[in-house]
Each structure stands twice: as structure tokens, then as C-alpha cells.
Amino acid sequence: MADTRTVTPTVPPTRTRGAELALLGGDRAVPKDIAGGDWPIVTTDDERAVLRVLRDQPLNAASPGEPEIGRLEAAWAEHTGTRHCVAVASGTVALHLALRGCGIGPGDEVVVPALTMNATAHAVHAAGGTAVFGDIEPGTYNLDPRSAAEATGPRTAALLPVHLHGLPADMPALHRLATRLGVPIVEDAAQAHGARLEGRRAGALGTAGCFSLHPHKNLPTCGEGGLITTDDDDLHEQLVGLRNFGEHAPAETRSYISHRAAFNARMAPVAAAFTHSQLARFDDYARRREPGIRAFVDRLAQLPGLRVPLIPSGRTHAWHILRLMPQPEALGLGPEHRTGLRAALHRVLRAEGVPVSQYQVAPLPAHPAFRPAGMSEADALDRVAERFPVTAAVVDGSLCLQRRHLDPAAGPLLERYADGFEKVWQHLDLIRQMARSRPAPGWREVLRKG
Ligand SMILES: Cc1ncc(COP(=O)(O)O)c(C=O)c1O
Numbered sequence: 001m002a003d004t005r006t007v008t009p010t011v012p013p014t015r016t017r018g019a020e021l022a023l024l025g026g027d028r029a030v031p032k033d034i035a036g037g038d039w040p041i042v043t044t045d046d047e048r049a050v051l052r053v054l055r056d057q058p059l060n061a062a063s064p065g066e067p068e069i070g071r072l073e074a075a076w077a078e079h080t081g082t083r084h085c086v087a088v089a090s091g092t093v094a095l096h097l098a099l100r101g102c103g104i105g106p107g108d109e110v111v112v113p114a115l116t117m118n119a120t121a122h123a124v125h126a127a128g129g130t131a132v133f134g135d136i137e138p139g140t141y142n143l144d145p146r147s148a149a150e151a152t153g154p155r156t157a158a159l160l161p162v163h164l165h166g167l168p169a170d171m172p173a174l175h176r177l178a179t180r181l182g183v184p185i186v187e188d189a190a191q192a193h194g195a196r197l198e199g200r201r202a203g204a205l206g207t208a209g210c211f212s213l214h215p216h217k218n219l220p221t222c223g224e225g226g227l228i229t230t231d232d233d234d235l236h237e238q239l240v241g242l243r244n245f246g247e248h249a250p251a252e253t254r255s256y257i258s259h260r261a262a263f264n265a266r267m268a269p270v271a272a273a274f275t276h277s278q279l280a281r282f283d284d285y286a287r288r289r290e291p292g293i294r295a296f297v298d299r300l301a302q303l304p305g306l307r308v309p310l311i312p313s314g315r316t317h318a319w320h321i322l323r324l325m326p327q328p329e330a331l332g333l334g335p336e337h338r339t340g341l342r343a344a345l346h347r348v349l350r351a352e353g354v355p356v357s358q359y360q361v362a363p364l365p366a367h368p369a370f371r372p373a374g375m376s377e378a379d380a381l382d383r384v385a386e387r388f389p390v391t392a393a394v395v396d397g398s399l400c401l402q403r404r405h406l407d408p409a410a411g412p413l414l415e416r417y418a419d420g421f422e423k424v425w426q427h428l429d430l431i432r433q434m435a436r437s438r439p440a441p442g443w444r445e446v447l448r449k450g
Pocket residue numbers: 090091092093116117119120162188190191211212213214225226
């Protein structure tokens with residue numbers, strides 16, 4: 001057990017020194033009426049783009065001559081620096097079709113990180129394969145290449161790293177592994193629009209890149225949508241068929257002949273027009289939000305015992321989600337207080353108006369859908385705790401900020417959030433007391449409750 005007696009963190013000067021916690025009746029660090037934090041931002045340009053489709057254009061992507069899907073595809077291929085882009089119904093569908101296009105089917109195993117949105121593993125199972133899991137790295141929260149290697153075996157047919165929260169995974173190491181195994185890499189770039197690794201964009205770092213256009217994502221749509229990027233001409237042709245009942249790409253008229261089993265996975269032209277209009281502002285938004293987020297992260301990095309996102313050199317962060325990981329040991333607590341610490345901070349920060357939340361409440365391999373068949377719940381959970389210790393600690397111990405910082409005008413709001421953190425860090429004695437006296441459910445309890 002950690003020695004909890006000797007640690008006395010020093011808290012840097014703060015403009016909230018001496019202020020009482022909002023939880024105990026003090027003023028909130030984040031005023032209720034502060035502006036900023038809207039996402040997505042919908043402009044008159046976006047409205048015009050949608051109205052143009054509603055008034056004058058085909059409403060379905062399969063209609064001959066429909067222009068919006070092709071426009072968005074060309075623009076996103078250019079943005080990512082890839083030869084092709086295929087627009088589909090959602091990010092989950094993008095992953096599913098990319099895996100099928102890479103030949104994944106029954107009997108195949110695909111390596112997925114234990115910390116990601118459940119869609120990543122569902123896409124593998126929908127393709128007929130089985131997701132096998134690797135643990136994450138503690139600083140980046142991305143798939144650990146060594147753990148990924150341990151998860152591989154004779155059935156490994158692809159690697160599916162996630163650029164979690166907007167930071168590219170360790171692609172050089174994963175490429176070495178994929179090359180050794182002779183398997184493709186499908187990138188889950190659902191959260192990483194615009195992120196770069198050694199100058200190349202997410203989506204151009206594997207055989208195929210998959211993006212979500214969920215309205216909460218950095219590049220949103222009005223409804224659902226997804227994009228798949230690739231440099232592979234053959235894969236591109238397959239994807240075009242797979243999104244439309246396995247038919248060949250329509251020439252003048254549609255053939256209605258299915259060459260392989262597939263669904264309707266098309267994106268709506270209205271949604272494509274909206275996203276294309278958003279894309280015109282995408283780089284500007286990313287540039288404008290960067291200083292506010294940097295300043296916020298830099299202030300939080302001064303707080304003892306709080307780990308801010310790590311960005312290894314050569315990579316840029318798209319800042320989809322900001323994950324913050326308090327370190328119990330550095331705050332004078334033991335690892336057994338991890339969930340209590342997270343819950344205490346959640347409570348006091350939210351009272352201050354800082355909207356922290358948990359993102360993913362259990363390691364993915366512990367979800368009933370992804371446990372080894374026939375294994376008891378108790379054995380399955382013990383196995384997850386043993387094999388995915390970093391993911392287990394991160395889901396139990398960290399808190400996230402989502403979406404509000406995507407507004408490029410959110411700088412002042414983020415300053416107030418930083419005030420909130422600094423204020424709370426002035427009251428670490430109370431936080432410690434709360435963490436010790438009120439243990440909170442961890443991922444095992446959450447799963448048992450179901
Ligand atoms: C990492 C990750 N993968 C896949 C998806 C699925 O995308 P969609 O919601 O568009 O199906 C998401 C969406 O939240 C995601 O965050």
C-alpha cells in the first residue's frame with residue numbers, strides 16, 4: 001500500500017485563494033451565465049447548404065447525379081491527403097465496412113484497445129470476427145503496442161488502433177507489428193479529425209481510416225454519418241459496393257445486382273451538405289481553439305497530482321475529449337481510494353460548474369458482449385483486472401471534459417474551468433477526507449449492477 005503520510009503537495013498561487021467551495025455554499029468558479037461552449041455551431045451557411053438540398057436536389061445518395069456525397073468525399077480525401085474517401089451512414093458503419101473490405105470475417109481476430117467506445121469492438125463482431133484486446137499506455141490512453149503484440153496469435157487478421165480523444169496512436173510501432181504479422185491496420189479515427197503524426201493526418205496512417213460525424217464530434221453532421229479514407233484503389237471500389245447492397249458503383253443507372261452480401265450503409269445528402277459546409281470552417285476552428293485549450297492544460301499541469309494529456313513529439317492532438325487523471329499516491333491517498341477520489345472531485349468540480357464526467361465506465365473486454373464465451377462473470381472480471389491494469393485504473397480514476405471546449409470561442413469558459421480546478425485544489429484536505437470516507441463504485445460494481 002502507498003505511504004499516505006509523507007505527501008504534502010504544494011498548490012500554486014491561484015486567483016481563487018481563500019474562496020469557499022460551491023459545494024459548501026460558496027460562489028461557483030464558473031458563473032452560470034458565461035458564454036461559450038456551444039457545439040456544434042450552426043451558421044447560416046450550414047442552413048443554406050441543407051436548404052439547397054431540400055429544395056433542389058435528390059434526397060437520397062443512390063439517386064443518379066446526386067452531388068453532395070461526392071463533394072464531401074473529395075474534400076475529405078484532400079484534407080486527409082488520401083486518394084479516396086467513402087461517405088457512409090455512421091462511424092460504426094465506417095469501421096464495419098473498412099474491416100469487411102480488408103477481408104475480415106468469421107474466424108478472424110482483430111486487436112482493439114481495451115479503452116475505447118464500444119462501437120470499435122462491435123464493428124469487428126458485426127463483420128463476423130472477434131475483438132481481442134490490448135491494454136493502453138498510461139500517458140496517451142492509446143493502444144500499447146507491446147500489449148497489442150501479446151494479444152496477437154495465428155488468427156490475428158488486422159489491428160484496429162483508436163486515436164483516442166484525438167491523439168494519434170503509436171502508429172510506427174503498430175506498423176512494425178502489422179508488417180511482421182502481414183495484416184492491415186484500420187484506424188479508428190472517429191475522435192481524431194485533423195490530428196497529425198509526423199505531418200500526416202489521421203486517416204492516412206493505415207490501410208483505411210474511419211471517422212464519425214456524430215454531431216458531438218470535431219467535424220459534425222446533422223444526424224449521423226461516417227467517412228472512410230484509403231489510398232487503396234481496390235479497397236475503395238469494394239467500399240463503394242459494400243455501402244450499397246454489394247452493387248457495383250452506379251454508372252448512369254443503378255444495376256440492382258448484388259455481387260456480395262451487404263446492407264444499405266449510405267449517408268444522407270442533407271447530412272453530407274451540412275458536413276461539407278462545416279468543413280469550410282474546420283481548420284479555422286481548430287486553429288482558434290488551440291490556444292485556449294493549451295492555456296487550460298498548462299494551468300492544470302501546475303496542479304500537483306493531476307495528470308494532463310501527454311502528447312509525444314511528432315504528434316498533434318485534435319482535442320476531442322480532455323481526460324484528466326488524478327494520481328491518488330501523489331495526493332496522499334492509496335490506490336484503494338482511486339474511485340473515491342474520482343467521485344469526490346466529480347462532485348466538487350460539478351458544483352463549481354465544471355462539467356466533468358466519466359467517459360467509458362468499464363474496460364471493453366469486461367462488457368458481457370465481449371467476454372470469452374462460457375467464462376463466468378467472476379473469472380472474466382478477474383482476467384480483465386489482471387490483463388488490462390492500465391485501462392482498469394484509468395476508467396476508475398479519471399474524469400473527462402467533453403464537447404464544450406470544441407467551441408473556438410470557449411477560451412474564457414476554459415479559464416473559469418481552470419479557476420474551478422485551482423479552487424478545488426486549495427481544498428485537498430476535504431477532497432482526501434471525502435475520498436476516504438465515501439468509496440465509490442468501480443467498474444466491477446458498475447458491471448455487476450448491469
Ligand atoms: C472511438 C469511436 N469509435 C467509433 C465511434 C462510432 O461512431 P458513430 O457514433 O458515428 O457510429 C465513436 C463515436 O462515438 C467513437 O468515439
